[in-house]
Amino acid sequence: MHAVPAPLTEKPVVLVCDDDITIRLMMRETLEREVITVIEAADGKQALEMYKQHSPDLVLLDVSMPHFSGYEVCEVIRQSPLGADVPVVMVTSSDDLSSINRAYESGATDFLAKPITWQILGQRVRYMLRASRAFRDLKRNEERLKRNEEHLKQNEERLRVLAYFDNLTGLPNRQMFNEDLQRSIAQAKREGLKAALLFIDLDQFKRFNDTLGHAFGDKLLNRVAEQLKTRLRPGDLLTRGVDRLEDMSLARLGGDEFTICLTQVAQNEDVARVASRVIESISQPMVVDSYEVVVTPSIGIAIYPDDGDEIDSLLKNADTAMYNAKAKGRGRFQFYSGEMNARALQRLRMENELRKAIDNNELRVAYQPKVDVQQRKFIGVEALVRWDHPKHGIVSPAEFIPLAEESGLIVDIDNWVLHKACHQASEWLNMGITCPVAVNVSALNFKKTNLVERIKTALREADLPASLLELEMTESIVMSDIELNTERLTQLKEMGTSISIDDFGTGYSSLSYLRRLPIDQVKIDRSFVNEIDCNNEDMAIVKAIIAMSTTLKMEVIAEGVETTTQTEKLSKAGCHRLQGFFYAKPMPAKFATETLLAGFDALPAAKKLATATSN
Known part of the structure; x- marks a missing residue:
């Protein structure tokens, strides 16, 4: 029954x-x-x-x-x-x-x-x-x-x-969008005309969600949808000279992404007028829950058949053009063009400069201390690479690390950082400072068959005990090939190094697999830590990760800690090992040495915590 x-x-x-x-x-x-x-x-x-x-x-x-x-x-x-x-x-x-x-x-x-x-x-x-x-x-x-x-x-x-139809805005959803675009392509093909796809993305929409909440974000999306529906009616467009556009369909794909399909397009100038009207409509100040907000759109435009003759290619190229519009300053539209390859050429120039950076001594290692707030002491540092470009100054890691990974240069950079970090940890040890140093192992480096030998060489040349070297790799790297990676991690563990899983909680680790892996520590991803001040869901995930780590007898550390409240909540949940700007930013070896010698209690954050506790 x-x-x-x-x-x-x-x-x-x-x-x-x-x-x-x-x-x-x-x-x-x-x-x-x-x-x-x-x-x-x-x-x-x-x-x-x-x-x-x-x-x-x-x-x-x-x-x-x-x-x-x-x-x-x-x-x-x-x-x-x-x-x-x-x-x-x-x-x-x-x-x-x-x-x-x-x-x-x-x-x-x-x-x-x-x-x-x-x-x-x-x-x-x-x-x-x-x-x-x-x-x-x-x-x-x-x-x-x-x-x-x-x-x-x-x-x-x-x-x-x-x-x-979309449940939030009432606009056609992705399913209807696909069907509308397919009809637009078929019609344009029959009549020998063009069709256009406008891909609209709201600039920095996440900022509104993060600061004012998702409910506010939903209301803002509704207001944007209303602006588009009421101010882009065919009659309204005709009064502005767009007299060759006989059909237009508007949809919300999801999140803050909207699309407009146009048929009967005779010339690109007509599409540009519509895109300008979209920017003008959305960029008007709007009052939502007593807040006056201004949100701007970035629009990518792909034309059938010039930029593709099927849904996937048109959507992909419109999306590419949209990101190009964002890169040029947001609040604007951009037609897709093969000339966008100029950006690829720029990346190629940067890649060539990055290849020379190691030989030219342009790379630097910064050390960010990690603390135990319960024992009020330093428990190690993480070694982070920085690029001091001779013309452009400090290049953001977010810009050159993905490029290094794509080009394969990350292996050489990883190896350079490993040797520098080992020598620095050895120097500290000779000064009487026992400070484990953590280095990041990239996905490409982890797959190299000679990884274990290269780490042994770095330890031997620096005369550093393996117990003072911590290897950090992301959750996705470890779980990519569980059988092979278990063997590789075991070899690293047998050397005496400790293993840490970085960005934990963002991947898809299986408990049954984690039990088999020789992991010493998991690092809670900063994306969860950022929101625990105000987001109960993220706090629940953090608690679940801490509970799982306790069950598996693993250490747990939280990264990206920036406030007293985050420290208190994490510590109360059982996570006392912390890393973040609240305690110390990444710093050159000289300042890291001074910080370690001064001790935990000399940190401004330690004094803030002491004051908060006394109050």
Whole structure:
């Protein structure tokens, strides 16, 4: 017997099916904060049993599980008496087309790609629950009013709105956008004219979300949508000389991204007029919740057939042009052009200069102290590379590190930093300062077969004990090839070095795999630490990471700590090892030496904490 689903007025029930206890724990933490009851299953067989017992309102299914895969579980649910309309979301680390098609063929409502963006999971599940309940309401209405043609048409329209319109703004959604653009391309092809795609992205929209909250951000998006709908009507455009545009469709793709499709385009000047009108409309001051705000759009424009003859190529090129508009100062539009290769040439010049940077002694190592606030002492430093360009001054790591990774130069840079850091740690040791130094290992460097030998060489040349060297690598690097990486990490661990996982929480680590890896420490990513002052969801994720680390007997450290409040919340949650600007910025070796000699209590942050504690 199948249980009867709970009435819609009751607390919704979500079944979370995943063989990874870490994922289940984080999903429970996130969904329970949305006032959702969570039941769990660790494998496919248990998932079917729990579904039969509880008839949940929504199912989150991991694709790869023991006994039955997520696809098989979904197929069984769809065949059950009450399973036809239950939303089933596949959770998978594979986002290729074949995996997505397999999910939909098995009956999935949607899919969720790993790594999971935890901050929006609750909202997404809430949205699907609302849509599911609306869908069930419509079905009951259809059965009750099936003899009434007028009511039936209304219900069909409501279903169409759910499928083709954005729930927040009421604008056409991505599905309708794809169909509209396909029709625009077909029409332009038949008539021998052009079509245009305008890709609109709001500049620095994240700043509004971060400072005023997501509810405010949603209201701002609604206001922007209203501006576009009311001020870009065909009649309004015609009065401004755009008399060759006979069709226009507006859509919201998601987040702060909007699109406009134009057909019957005879010349690019007409498209430019529309883009200018969009910028003018959106850039007007708007009052939202008593705040007057000004938001500007950056617009990328791709023309059919010049810039592509299918949806994917047009969207990609319009997106490229949009980023080019942002790079030129935001609040402007940019047509896609092959001349954008000039940016690639600029990157090539920088790559060539970066190749010479090591030989020209332009690279520097900065050391950022790490502290234990409970024991009030330094526990080590992280070695960070800086580029002092002879013409441009200090080049941001955010600019040259991705370039170094793409070009392969990161291996040489990693090796240079490793040798510098080992010699500095050895120098400190000779001064009586025992200070472990952490160096970052890039993905490309980690895959090199001679990595272990190069680290041994650096330690030997610096006469540094391996116990004073910490190797940091990101979660995604470690999980990329678990069998091979387990062997590599074991070799590094057997040398006596310690292993730390950087940016933890942003990837898709499995608890079963983490138990097998010789990891000493996980570092909570700064993206979670940044928001714990005001975001309960991020605090819940941080607590889950701390709890997991404790269970696995790993040390845990938080990076990006910038405030007293963050320090207090992390320490209260059981994370006493911290790193961030609140304690010390990355500094040259000379100042790092002075800082270490002065001790923890000499830090301005230590004095602030002491004052806060006394108060």
